[in-house]
Amino acid sequence: MKIVGLTGGIGSGKSTVLKWLESKGIPCFESDRVGRVLLDQELKQAVISRFGDAMYSKGTLDRGKLASLVFNNPNALEDLNQIVHPAVQQAFEEFKQYNLTAPILVKEAAILFESGAYQYCDLVVLVCAPKEDRIQRVMKRDGVRREEVLKRMALQWEDAKKKPLSDFILNNADRATLEKQLEDLFVWLSQSSKKD
DSSP states (O other), X not given: OEEEEEEEOTTSSHHHHHHHHHXXXXXXXXXXXXXXXXXXTTXXXXXXXXXXXXXXXXXXXXXXXXXXXXXXXXXXXXXXXXXXXXXXHHHHHHHHHHTTTOSEEEEEOTTTTTTTXXXXXXXXXXXXXXXXXXXXXXXXXXXXXXXXXXXXXXXXOOHHHHGGGOSEEEEOSSHHHHHHHHHHHHHXXXXXXXXX
């Protein structure tokens, strides 16, 4: 089994790539989505202990409130990562056990490089997109101001730092170009999975 890390800066289009890979029958683990589920369930008490019960409204995490706190406080962000990352890693180990016969597994993670998790992947696919496109996507998706998006971007590595550590780079400048590259990626992954 080959573990393929899928990463890219906020708003780069990782989710689009992930859905495409899933449509090809490749088991995909979405770290960000799993993390969100865990924060509403098993990790709820740990978050309340660290950040207070005001982070939850009617039993559901107020993501905007938590994001506002951690993206303005490096210590709070580090504490949140210490709560979430081990639990997400455990969930990924269970996902691997469930998909033991798959030749390829994709593990999506926004901070694959920043967290050091890329070292546990056999291959890494990086999704890049023009900065302004990314900003506009996140503003629309999350309903946040430009300044908030730029703060989040500042916490992630620049693409220039990620590219030398990546095995395959997708440039998500426009849909047609991305789709052509996705076909190339699928061929490349299929060939890679047959190599020892």
